[in-house]
Amino acid sequence: MPLHIEKVSHRYGSVEALDGIELDITDGETVALIGPSGCGKSTLLGIIGGLLQPTAGRVALSGPPPQDSLNPFTYVFQDFALLPWRSVADNVSLALEHRSLGAAERRERVAAALALTGLGDFAGAYPKQLSGGMRQRVGLARALVVRPAVLLLDEPLSALDAQTRELLMEDLLAIWARDKSTRVYVTHNLEEAARLADRVVVLSRRPGRIREVIGIDVPVAERAKPEHSRLLIDVHKRLWSLIRDEAATADREMQAVDR
Incomplete structure (x- = not known):
């Protein structure tokens, strides 16, 4: 917008x-x-x-954010800031916690963000198993999951x-x-x-x-x-x-x- x-x-x-x-x-x-x-x-x-x-x-x-947007503004930093004990999917879903979303919508948003960033096959992987580029993709997916x-x-x-x-x-x-x-x-x-x-x-x-x-x-x-x-x-x-x-x-x- x-x-x-x-x-x-x-x-x-x-x-x-x-x-x-x-x-x-x-x-x-x-x-x-x-x-x-x-x-x-x-x-x-x-x-x-x-x-x-x-x-x-x-x-x-100008005007209200899109209807499916949970955050008008979302950041991606150079520091990936991933939680090492959480999988890729769980790191992405972190941005949805404390949101009034049903389990099905939460899963749909995470799956869509992972697909958009080419991470669909890595949902269960952990940050230590990923390259720097892949970890930054996780950070990007975490930002996009709220559809800013x-x-x-x-x-x-x-x-x-x-x-x-x-x-x-x-x-x-x-x-x-x-x-x-x-x-x-x-x-x-x-x-x-x-x-x-x-x-x-x-x-x-x-x-x-x-x-x-x-x-x-x-x-x-x-x-x-x-x-x-x-x-x-x-x-x-x-x-x-x-x-x-x-x-x-x-x-x-x-x-x-x-x-």
Whole structure:
């Protein structure tokens, strides 16, 4: 469902993290947030999801969530946070506990989420038996089982190796072709942003402001085709040109703090 970010600003004491963020996200759209370290990407995601109250401005949804949605907003983090003593199916069903659902509906939702994420054959497995990519699929299934109106992803692939990340990007595109939630995706990885997002929002150094919004005209399902490789390279170069100098400055500031 459509999401509206209206003049959102946020401060942590004397530190101004975000300043005047305005953005409309359409129903079913994937928007990636990128920018130099400390630009407020995760802060903005927390405000969207209701974990943080903005200092100024607001976030609003257009209309009520879908009828079968148990949570308007649901997160996927880079930390899988799976319970090792619970099976895959039981980890996914954790999101349904304390909900007034019948046993049949609970089973149906878990089975549907496992099928959507390619985990149907692993329902009885335990986290220690799974690869990192498979564990992240469990985390994704746990988020999708509540059928959120808006899915919030905070660097979900950053803890994975390069090959697994490539596979997960393909999986995400296949899932999103069938799942109609609206998505906000925070990443440091410019390739992920170019591959997965309909639009990429580039934030400035702190305080985070929107520098530019870059739309990618080729449908996400077609971007892996060889004929579109040049487009992705050009988008990557454009994104890097927008954040390079500020990223270098932010890196020097972090190194100075570490000393």
